Structure formats: structure tokens, C-alpha cells
Amino acid sequence: MDRLRDKIVPVTTILAVLVVVWYGFAILMNTPFQRDLDRRAGETPGFAEFIGKTLSQPKPTLPAPHQVAQNFFENTFMRKITSNRSLVYHGWVTLSSTLLGFAFGTALGILIAVGIVHVTALDRSLMPWIIVSQTIPIIALAPMVILLLGPFNTPAIVTKALISTYLSFFPVAVGMVKGLRSPEIMHLDLMHTYNASPSQTFWKLRVPASVPFLFTSMKVAIAASLVGAIVAELPTGAVAGIGAKLLIGAYHSQSIDIWAALIAGSVVALILVGMVGFAGRQVEKSMGGRPA
Amino acid sequence: MTKSTSTVVSARGLGLTFETSDGPVRALSDVDLTIGKGEFVSFIGPSGCGKTTFLRVIADLEKPTDGTIEINGMTPEKARESRAYGYVFQAAALFPWRTIERNVTLPLEIMGLSRAAQKERVKRTLELVNLTGFENKYPWQLSGGMQQRASIARALAFDADLLLMDEPFGALDEIVRDHLNEQLLELWRRTNKTICFVTHSIPEAVYLSTRIVVMSPRPGRVTDVIESTLPKERPLDIRETPEFLAIAARVRDGLRAGHSYED
Structure with missing residues (x-):
């Protein structure tokens, strides 16, 4: 009940407003081209018919929501996932390098944070x-990375993952520096009175204290990773992936395809951030977190 | 109370000066004090009198700049390394991600005790502070008084003979505080530990202690040491007896003599 009032109603309201505004703009933006078409064909459609036509162009300036939804639905659920028209296929290509880059980035970020917290010089x-x-x-930066890695014959997924790493290590490093430094003076004094070794203080105090910071920064990092993977697909001339789909769509003015790919990217981002959030809540629960 | 023979803490000419951006601050000056085994010594005085600093020097959390101090005949550092004391802070300072049981085992894990020994110690110390049955609760599920009891259990867990308590009940309401004072006395009688207890409450100091060290600020120093004539067995209503009130009056006089009531 509370969830309905606090979350679902406000979010759906905004969504509904957005869809209405989107339709308005779709009509507005597709009007000049439709007028042009009608003039050449010598047709004078009525108002309702004209509106209908602006919302069903094959390559509209701004596709209507239902066109995007239909395209997205067909290319997600109606195609074999091995087909290169399937958004699931392209989504997976991007997802796999996102996850690899995220894993690299998180590991690198944690490593840097541990170094910074323990070594004053660093x-x-x-x-x-x-x-x-x-x-x-x-x-x-992306084209440079690709050029530099060229001679090493790195697989495309690794190249893309490295660009994701570059974006995702940062929030993790910053968050973990903060997290590893989050224990109170009193807790540190306590460990001192126990004559705890630095590694005991690290594992028993600093690491557990940093966990909430880790998950918060991982949420940012995984979204950045996805951006990195998509951007990396643009200059690599990749033929698969959400980025490639966006680029190919742009070359051929397939606006509906572009928007559908965009939606696919957003869905992947939502799933990823949701997964990290879920994992974070599970870990928090196992660490005695107070139910919110 | 018979004076015990073996010395636990002995300070001679102890002083500590903090270097701050506003110049040096004399936190402790010329403290001479000997604490014997089994004593319950309270340190009382206004803030800035160095009572907490003195406790932290014993615990090797601060280094003195003058004089000497020995704990069980060792330097504070050696005493800390041999885990000669348990320290109870102003706040419970429990780790929120550990259950009460695992909080109490923390020092035991660090000492490298076996699982079985850990279990046995936890059971014993939680019994001592009346927290049996709360082993698997997380700190937030306990009241403030229970959390502070858990932190006392944690300080008792590794069986040090010396217990250093820095205003452990300062943040609790008076009813809970009375109750915990009673329990602490009971615990002290049963374990025969030496307790150094920092407080700014005169009744608390008089009720608990065998000896009361009155301190005063700028510079932090000892102005009076009062031997308690109260018996070891102390029900709560002892606080209304003339004897109790007489000692309390002496403490207040000591504080006044140290200009503690002036600003």
C-alpha cells in the first residue's frame, strides 16, 4: 500500500506525462516532412488522418512511443537471440564487456583505495x-586505447572492457577510500588497546565498515561501465552491441531502431543497477543491517 | 577495605602537554598515584581536568611527556602488548555488523584463542553482565544500557585484571545508571578486578569507589585523594546514610578547592 503511494503512483504519473509530451513533439516534429510528402502526392488528408500519418512514418524525425515500443518488442522477443537483429543479442554483447570492465574497474578501484589508505605517499x-x-x-580516449592495443591483438571484448574499466574504477576508488577511512576514532582506539596488527584492523574493522560505501559506489560504477562499453563500440567499428546498433541506425536514419536500441541500453542499465542494489541489500542484511 | 600489597598502576611526576595550534596545553601535571590490586578508583573532576587523559595514558593511547608510569611493573606499551587491561569507552562502540556474541569474541579472535575457548569465555562474560540470551542480537536491537553492558563484557572477555572505564554510563539515564552501578559493584566483588573509573558524577564516584581521586583543570592535576570508609557491601540506599553524604561533601570540597566551580 505504502509502496503504491510512495513509489508506483508518482513514477507512473511522470511516465504518463512524458508519453503525452512525447506524442505532442512527435506530431510537431514529423509535420514538415509529412506535409512535404502529401504535397508531392497531391493529397489533402483530414486532420485526424494527418496526425495518424505523422505517427506512422517509417523513418520519422522523432518516432512515436508506440513505434519504438513495437520495434523494441519485436526485436527483443520475436527474434532468435542469435540473429543480429535481436536486441537481446546486441544487449548481451554490450553487457558482457560491461561486466568484464566492471569487474576490472571494481578490483582496480579497491586496490587503489587500499594503497591510498595505507601508504601516505600514494x-x-x-x-x-x-x-x-x-x-x-x-x-x-577510446580511439587511442584501440590504437594502442592494436598491435597486441586484444580481443574486442577486452578492449571495450578496458574503456569501461577506465570509467568505473574511479567511483569505486573514491568511495572505498572514504569507506576504509570511515571507522570512528573510538573503534580504532579499541583495536589499538587489543594490540591488533594492522592487517587485523584492516580485515576486522576497515573492510566491514567500508561495505556500504562499496555498494553505493558500485552502483555508480556499473552504470559508468555500461556507458564505457557503449562508447567503446562507436570508434571500434563494432558490428554488434548497443553502441554499434546506435551508430548503424544513425548511418541509415533508422530513427526507430536508434530509439529502440536506446531503450535496450536503459533496460540493461536498470537491470545492472538493480542487481548491484539487490546484492547490496542482501549483504547488508547478512551484516545485521537495520531494516529500513 | 584493607590496602592490598601489589601495585597495579604507579605514576610518578606524570605530565602530558599537548602541542596545539594555540600553543601547548598542559593536560596533566605532576601526577603521583599508586593503585593497588583489587581497588576501585574513581577519577572525578570537571572537563579538561585530565581524568580521561590519565586513563588514556595508562592504556597507551596517549604518551606522557614527563615523569614515569608503570602498569604491572611494565611500560604502558608493554602492558598493552601483554593485554593487561580492558577498556570501556564513553559509548558502547560495538561493531554494528557483529552480533553481541561476535562483538565479545572480537578481542579473543585478535588474541588468537581457539573457537571452543572463545565460546566458553563469551558465555561466561555475558552471564556476568546479565546478557545471556542476547548472543545473536545485533547492537541496534539492544537498549543503550544493554549495549554498554555488552561493551563491558567485551572488556572482561580476555580476563585482564585491570578494567579502565571512561565515563561508561555518562550517556545513560539515571535509572539505568543506578542499575548498572549496582551490577558493576557486584561484578567487581565477584571478579576482584582493579577498576579505574572516570566520572563527573559525585554520587556515582562515592557509591562505587574505594578511593576517589579529585582532579582539577588548567593544568590537569590531582588535588585530593579520598579513601572511602564505606563497606564493600553497598545497597543503593547507602547513598542516604550520613557516612555517604560526608564523603560526598569531602569530594565537593575537594572540587571547590581546585577551583572547579569557577569558570
């Missing part, structure tokens, strides 16, 4: 560079 020298690294636009 704390002073590394952090500014990590921040600078994120100011470089990924779209500029």
Missing part, C-alpha cells in the same frame, strides 16, 4: 591524478 601523489583522469573525455 595518498599525496595518486589522488590528484585519479581526479584528473576523469576529466579526459572518454570519447577522445
Whole structure:
């Protein structure tokens, strides 16, 4: 009941408003081309007929929601998943390098954070560079990575994953530095009175204290990973993946395909973030978290 | 109370100066104090008098800048390394991700005790603080008083003879505090531990202690040491006896003499 009132109603309301606005703009934006078509064909359709036509163009400037939905549905559920028209197939290609990049990024981020927290020299020298690294636009970096890795014959999935890594290690590193430093002075004093070794303090205090920070930053990291994987597909000339689908759609002005691919990307992002959130809640529960 | 012969804590000319951005702050100055085995010593005084600092020096959480201090004949560092004391902080400071049982086993895990020995110790210490049955609860499921009892159990778990308590009941309401004071006395009688107890409550200090160390600030120093004449057996209503009130009055006088009531 509360969930209905607090979440479902407000979110659906916004969705409904968006769909209405979208239809409005679809009509508006497809009107000039439709007028042009009608003029050449010498037709003078009535108002309702004209509206209908603006919403059913094969390559509209802005596809109507139902066109995108239909395309998305057909290409997701009606095709064999091995077909290169299947969004599940393209989604999987992107997903696999996202997950690989996310795994690399999380591992790298944790490693950097552990180093920063334990080695003063790294704390002073590394952090500014990590921040600078994120100011470089990924779209500029991706082609360079591909060029650099060219001679090594790296599989495409690894190349793409490395670009995802580049984006996803950052939130994990920053979050984990904060998390590993989150224990209260009193808890650290307590470990000192027990004459605990640095590794005991690390495993029994710093690591458990950092877990909530880890999951929060992993949520950001996995979304960044997906962006990285999609961006990486653009300059690699990839033939498969959501990024490739977007690019091919753009070449051929297949606006409906582009939008459907976009939706597919969003669905993948939702699933990924949802999975990390779910895992986070399970871990929190197993660590005695207070039910919210 | 008969004076015991063996010395647990002995401080001579102890001083500690903190270097702050506003210049040096004399937190402790010229403290001479000997605490014998089995004593219950309270440290009382206004904030800034160095009572907590003194406890932290014993625990090797602060390094003195003058004088000497020995715990069981060792330096504080050696004493800490040999786990000579259990420390109870102002807050329970339990790890929220561990159950009460696993919080109490924390020091035992660090010491490397076997699982079986851990189990046995936890059972015994939780019994001592009346928390049997709460082993698998998480800290947030317990009241403030119970959490502080769990933290006392944790300090008792590794069987150190010395218990250092830094205003352990300061954040609790008076009814809970009375109850915990009673339980603490009972525990002290049963275990014969040496307890150093920091407080800013005169009745609490008088009720619990065999000796009361009155301290005063700027610089933090000992102004009076009062031997309690109360018997070891102390029901709560002992606090209305003339004897109790007389000791309380002496403590108050000591605080006044140290200018503790002035600003």
C-alpha cells in the first residue's frame, strides 16, 4: 500500500506525462516532412488522418512511443537471440564487456583505495591524478586505447572492457577510500588497546565498515561501465552491441531502431543497477543491517 | 577495605602537554598515584581536568611527556602488548555488523584463542553482565544500557585484571545508571578486578569507589585523594546514610578547592 503511494503512483504519473509530451513533439516534429510528402502526392488528408500519418512514418524525425515500443518488442522477443537483429543479442554483447570492465574497474578501484589508505605517499601523489583522469573525455580516449592495443591483438571484448574499466574504477576508488577511512576514532582506539596488527584492523574493522560505501559506489560504477562499453563500440567499428546498433541506425536514419536500441541500453542499465542494489541489500542484511 | 600489597598502576611526576595550534596545553601535571590490586578508583573532576587523559595514558593511547608510569611493573606499551587491561569507552562502540556474541569474541579472535575457548569465555562474560540470551542480537536491537553492558563484557572477555572505564554510563539515564552501578559493584566483588573509573558524577564516584581521586583543570592535576570508609557491601540506599553524604561533601570540597566551580 505504502509502496503504491510512495513509489508506483508518482513514477507512473511522470511516465504518463512524458508519453503525452512525447506524442505532442512527435506530431510537431514529423509535420514538415509529412506535409512535404502529401504535397508531392497531391493529397489533402483530414486532420485526424494527418496526425495518424505523422505517427506512422517509417523513418520519422522523432518516432512515436508506440513505434519504438513495437520495434523494441519485436526485436527483443520475436527474434532468435542469435540473429543480429535481436536486441537481446546486441544487449548481451554490450553487457558482457560491461561486466568484464566492471569487474576490472571494481578490483582496480579497491586496490587503489587500499594503497591510498595505507601508504601516505600514494595518498599525496595518486589522488590528484585519479581526479584528473576523469576529466579526459572518454570519447577522445577510446580511439587511442584501440590504437594502442592494436598491435597486441586484444580481443574486442577486452578492449571495450578496458574503456569501461577506465570509467568505473574511479567511483569505486573514491568511495572505498572514504569507506576504509570511515571507522570512528573510538573503534580504532579499541583495536589499538587489543594490540591488533594492522592487517587485523584492516580485515576486522576497515573492510566491514567500508561495505556500504562499496555498494553505493558500485552502483555508480556499473552504470559508468555500461556507458564505457557503449562508447567503446562507436570508434571500434563494432558490428554488434548497443553502441554499434546506435551508430548503424544513425548511418541509415533508422530513427526507430536508434530509439529502440536506446531503450535496450536503459533496460540493461536498470537491470545492472538493480542487481548491484539487490546484492547490496542482501549483504547488508547478512551484516545485521537495520531494516529500513 | 584493607590496602592490598601489589601495585597495579604507579605514576610518578606524570605530565602530558599537548602541542596545539594555540600553543601547548598542559593536560596533566605532576601526577603521583599508586593503585593497588583489587581497588576501585574513581577519577572525578570537571572537563579538561585530565581524568580521561590519565586513563588514556595508562592504556597507551596517549604518551606522557614527563615523569614515569608503570602498569604491572611494565611500560604502558608493554602492558598493552601483554593485554593487561580492558577498556570501556564513553559509548558502547560495538561493531554494528557483529552480533553481541561476535562483538565479545572480537578481542579473543585478535588474541588468537581457539573457537571452543572463545565460546566458553563469551558465555561466561555475558552471564556476568546479565546478557545471556542476547548472543545473536545485533547492537541496534539492544537498549543503550544493554549495549554498554555488552561493551563491558567485551572488556572482561580476555580476563585482564585491570578494567579502565571512561565515563561508561555518562550517556545513560539515571535509572539505568543506578542499575548498572549496582551490577558493576557486584561484578567487581565477584571478579576482584582493579577498576579505574572516570566520572563527573559525585554520587556515582562515592557509591562505587574505594578511593576517589579529585582532579582539577588548567593544568590537569590531582588535588585530593579520598579513601572511602564505606563497606564493600553497598545497597543503593547507602547513598542516604550520613557516612555517604560526608564523603560526598569531602569530594565537593575537594572540587571547590581546585577551583572547579569557577569558570
